[in-house]
Structure formats: structure tokens, C-alpha cells
Amino acid sequence: MDIIFLRELKVETLIGIYEWEKRVPQMLQIDLDIALPDSRACLTDDIGDALDYAKVAQHLQAVLSEGHFSLLEALAEHIAQIILKDFNVPWVKVGVAKLQAIRSCKMVGISIERGQVK
Numbered sequence: 001m002d003i004i005f006l007r008e009l010k011v012e013t014l015i016g017i018y019e020w021e022k023r024v025p026q027m028l029q030i031d032l033d034i035a036l037p038d039s040r041a042c043l044t045d046d047i048g049d050a051l052d053y054a055k056v057a058q059h060l061q062a063v064l065s066e067g068h069f070s071l072l073e074a075l076a077e078h079i080a081q082i083i084l085k086d087f088n089v090p091w092v093k094v095g096v097a098k099l100q101a102i103r104s105c106k107m108v109g110i111s112i113e114r115g116q117v118k
Contacts, residue, residue: 001117002036004051011061014068015075015098022068028075029107030060031095034083035117051087059086072096072110080114091115 009032012025034051041050063082069075076096083092097109 002039002042004032004034004036004053006030006032006034006053006057009057009060011064013064013075015070015072017070025065027099028064029095029097029099029109030079031097031111032056032079032083033093034087034089035091035115037088037090051089056083056087072098072108073112076110076112077114080112084115089115091117 009030011028011030013028014022014024015026015028016022034056036051041047060079060082064075064079067078069078076094079096080092080094083089083094091113092115093111093113095109095111097107099107101108
């Protein structure tokens with residue numbers, strides 16, 4: 001199985017249950033492991049056969065800049081479904097973290113896996 005990964009993608013979005021969190025965007029850190037449907041790009045060396053990780057990052061930043069989620073769990077699920085459906089991949093692991101949400105803690109977050117590993 002071939003996996004593309006993105007680490008420490010920074011995205012601003014409205015996230016949280018408190019009133020101020022519904023008005024003030026927060027910086028999140030997203031980590032992705034995305035299983036490729038095949039290994040064709042390894043053989044052809046052609047971007048047309050690859051998953052364009054720049055497009056993945058841009059798409060997530062655009063979608064997440066428009067919404068609000070109360071919980072990181074719901075946001076992670078939303079990201080997983082976007083990756084699975086919009087990029088037609090079989091499996092994804094999504095990690096989402098709030099930075100400095102708790103004093104003396106660098107980040108808090110969740111990691112989920114969705115889809116089927118071949």
C-alpha cells in the first residue's frame with residue numbers, strides 16, 4: 001500500500017463550544033495519511049497518475065474556512081469524508097489538534113481512520 005502524508009498542515013477555522021469560539025477563528029494542526037488507490041504514479045512518474053497533495057491542502061483550507069464545528073471529533077469525521085469522497089481514495093487517517101487549548105499543553109486532538117485498507 002502506498003501512502004501520501006501531510007504533516008502539520010495549519011488551518012484556521014471556527015471550532016468549539018464556547019461563544020467566543022464561535023466568533024474567533026482558531027489555528028488547527030492537521031496530519032493526514034492517505035492511501036493511494038494504486039501505485040501507477042510510481043511507474044509513470046506522471047502527476048496525472050498521482051494524488052496532488054497541494055490540491056488536498058488547498059481544498060481543506062477552503063472548506064474549513066467556511067464552517068463551524070463544535071467538536072474536534074465532528075471536524076475530523078468531516079475531513080475524512082472529504083478526502084475519501086472528493087479524492088477517491090480507499091483509506092485515510094486524520095489527526096486534528098487544537099494548539100494551546102489547555103495551558104501547559106502544546107496541543108490536544110483526535111486521530112481517526114476511515115475506509116478500508118487493501
